[in-house]
Amino acid sequence: MTYTLRSALIPVEDSYATVDVQIEGDRIAAIGASLPTVGTAIDAENKLLLPGFVNGHAHSVQFWQRGLIPQLPLELWLADVFDTSPTELEQTYLGALGTAISTLLSGGTCVMDHLYVIPGQELESIAAASRAYKEVGIRAFIAPLIQDMPFVSGYPEGVKTLPHQPYHQSTDELLALMEAIVAQSHAPEDGIQIAVGPTGFHRCSDALFEGCRDLSDRHNLCRHIHLLETKAQKMLAQERYGGSAVKHLQQLGFLDHRTSLAHSIWLDAADIEVLAETKSTVVHNALSNLRLGSGIAPVLKYLQAGVNVAFGCDGAASNDGQDMLEAIKIGSLLHNVTDPDYKHWITPRKAVEMASIGGFTGVNLADQVGSLTVGKQADLVLYDLKNLSLLPRTDPIKLLILGRPNAAVDSVWVRGQQVFADGTLKTVDTSHFTQTVFNYGEVYSKPQYKTIHQVEAHYRRVMGLAECGDA
Structure with a gap:
């Protein structure tokens, strides 16, 4: 697949720039202003693009x-x-x-x-x-x-x-x-x-x-x-x-x-x-x-x-x-x-x-992926800067890392394939997944732990802690 991300915000030095990004196959093909549209156009305005x-x-x-x-x-x-x-x-x-x-x-x-x-x-x-x-x-x-x-x-x-x-x-x-x-x-x-x-x-x-x-x-x-x-x-x-x-x-x-x-x-x-x-x-x-x-x-x-x-x-x-x-x-x-x-x-x-x-x-892949660099594989994430958790419009990366982002991811590409778009996973039915997991836990029960009773006294002794039951 081929994509052109339009007007994405990316970090540059101590500031930000608005750019277009072209993805061809699994690679970042171009990054720049006013690039021609190739493939599917993605509106990335008011969105932060990060690796x-x-x-x-x-x-x-x-x-x-x-x-x-x-x-x-x-x-x-x-x-x-x-x-x-x-x-x-x-x-x-x-x-x-x-x-x-x-x-x-x-x-x-x-x-x-x-x-x-x-x-x-x-x-x-x-x-x-x-x-x-x-x-x-x-x-x-x-x-x-x-x-x-x-x-x-x-x-x-x-x-x-x-x-x-x-x-x-x-x-x-x-x-x-x-x-x-x-x-x-x-x-x-x-x-x-x-x-x-x-x-x-x-x-x-x-x-x-x-x-x-x-x-x-x-x-x-x-x-x-x-x-x-x-x-x-x-x-x-x-x-x-x-x-x-x-x-x-x-x-x-x-x-x-x-x-x-x-x-x-x-x-x-x-x-x-x-x-x-x-x-x-x-x-x-x-x-x-x-x-x-x-x-x-x-x-x-x-x-x-x-x-x-x-x-x-x-x-x-x-x-x-x-x-x-x-x-x-x-x-x-x-x-x-x-x-x-x-x-x-x-x-x-x-x-x-x-x-x-x-x-x-x-994981020994830094030469292939991990930065917004032309020629590297396109593992990319768009964050929605209109999401309440990324407002007001101060510094997007500070808000993302120091704040409490909630459902702020808009789109994700992995190896050039868009797997998440407009807040929805494209590859797996998440509602079916959650129902399946829920069905595994129909009864809330306390597990029976056994091994801890075989090792706890030893652990407390070697760590210099009071014996079990001591004040």
Whole structure:
């Protein structure tokens, strides 16, 4: 398809310009004033045009756990997550559908889905999520979340103290599974890419990291993990490696320009230097970090050191939504309290840059997409500047990032295809989707959590908290 966007407002330096934009095939063909109309003319007057954002870290299946899990620290919250994880392939499909729709409605055109797969149905799980993303028309990187160590290995002193069984899949079995997933579902030409997704050092062996590294090299896959999300993980790194988890991952050769690291909260100055040296990306998930009490990532220090930083929503079990604009706002303003020098604070325009080109840098596509540049792929979003939440007519980007935009997205193009127009999704029947999801939840019931009772006392002891039941 070919489009000409008429009279769109775009940011230029510290101001704005009104331009026409031509889209031919999947590319931005021209940007300028008074361009001839080619293809379908789109009235973009009084609309802000920005590149699409990247939801740099999500767990789509957690769509079903929105509003479900109590406020707990990660290590206990995760026990409740595992006890309530969906087990049906249709839920995997619908969770990816919901994640894609929510991301699009908040300005995102790409998602990194660190996907929980159903045991014994791993290939089918990937296929279900892939089908959903293709139907919606969003870009997706699917990183199957894998581990080869038991649940208790994620706790300091967990393996030597808590009862456990070996993990049910061996390292070799997991790597063979990943090869099969790549063969089945890696389809960059369709906007769907497989990434390697070992959950993190806390539940993954060196052999699994090395195998994923090699798989990434063979197929040029992105690499995506959780990194030092909590103080407990910092303690665990010291216990396991006698020092830095970041340095250890560097020694394994896992960190490079294709690597994105979710959270990255408990890093020191030496760790930050490693990230800058290896050109790794940090994905900042401020909302989940606050909900779980994990801490505040040193994002201003990352930026000052030249580390690429993107934004993510994280899973809906720790965010209770997938709103990119909300994630960007909180992820920007939060750091005003971490540095008294306001010259270091993240401006709204810097936040847009981090969410777009920063996000696409994290998935190794910055040379192809992520900015309003002729020749790049057309992942574009129009925002309606007559929407009440973007009024009065002060500064559109400040209103978008610092305000509370409500249904402000007017149109979205992904790889040159218009998937959202005039406030309506063109690819999927959203009313049928919402009714289907509603029908899954006919009865509101409290889940039965079991795993937390097996680990809570241990967690409180190693973290220096009062024993359960103590005042």
